[in-house]
Amino acid sequence: ELKVEQNPLFLSMQEGKNYTIYCNYSTTSDRLYWYRQDPGKSLESLFVLLSNGAVKQEGRLMASLDTKARLSTLHITAAVHDLSATYFCAAPATSGTYKYIFGTGTRLKVLA
Amino acid sequence: EAGVAQSPRYKIIEKRQSVAFWCNPISGHATLYWYQQILGQGPKLLIQFQNNGVVDDSQLPKDRFSAERLKGVDSTLKIQPAKLEDSAVYLCASRAYGISVNTEAFFGQGTRLTVV
Numbered sequence: 001e002l003k004v005e006q007n008p009l010f011l012s013m014q015e016g017k018n019y020t021i022y023c024n025y026s027t028t029s030d031r032l033y034w035y036r037q038d039p040g041k042s043l044e045s046l047f048v049l050l051s052n053g054a055v056k057q058e059g060r061l062m063a064s065l066d067t068k069a070r071l072s073t074l075h076i077t078a079a080v081h082d083l084s085a086t087y088f089c090a091a092p093a094t095s096g097t098y099k100y101i102f103g104t105g106t107r108l109k110v111l112a
Numbered sequence: 113e114a115g116v117a118q119s120p121r122y123k124i125i126e127k128r129q130s131v132a133f134w135c136n137p138i139s140g141h142a143t144l145y146w147y148q149q150i151l152g153q154g155p156k157l158l159i160q161f162q163n164n165g166v167v168d169d170s171q172l173p174k175d176r177f178s179a180e181r182l183k184g185v186d187s188t189l190k191i192q193p194a195k196l197e198d199s200a201v202y203l204c205a206s207r208a209y210g211i212s213v214n215t216e217a218f219f220g221q222g223t224r225l226t227v228v
Contacts (some may be wrong), residue, residue, distance in 0.1 A: 033216050043219040088154050098143060099168050102154035
């Protein structure tokens, strides 16, 4: 079955710096989702990527999808403290289904 | 638009006791999910409903977990008897169906279960 791996698992970065979180998945997938989770809170949808080459941006976050490489990236530009959270990517277990498999998560801490 | 509602928010029980969680999805959402999130891990799908039918329950420990979605709206997840390893946050999510493939799942606040 589909496996979704993220790296790094933990990321501590200074405010103002740039960094990228990587999401690899093991089998073909036509969609990829990114979620944010604050401590003790639920998951908040960030991006829905629907095709190869898709790129979406919201504020300091930009997500992209390369279905051929089975890779999605979440790029953080000029990080601010408010971005501190855990970020998850998720993909459907098989193409065309809505059974979402989540990655292990990347815990991001932005230091002032 | 109201979000996914879950109750209770927190529950502490002793091992071998039973517990039930309730979920009310976003109005009109035909697909409903129950996920288990153990501390420090990503959510793991337990069961997926489409209206009141089960689409996938391959990861549900059926000897102790059960779930139902009567009338295709609210859902309950039950654990009986609970084990220590069931301590986790149980997340309910819902998704619109048949409208667009663009729609993602929306999550509730979760129920934090502690088994002692």
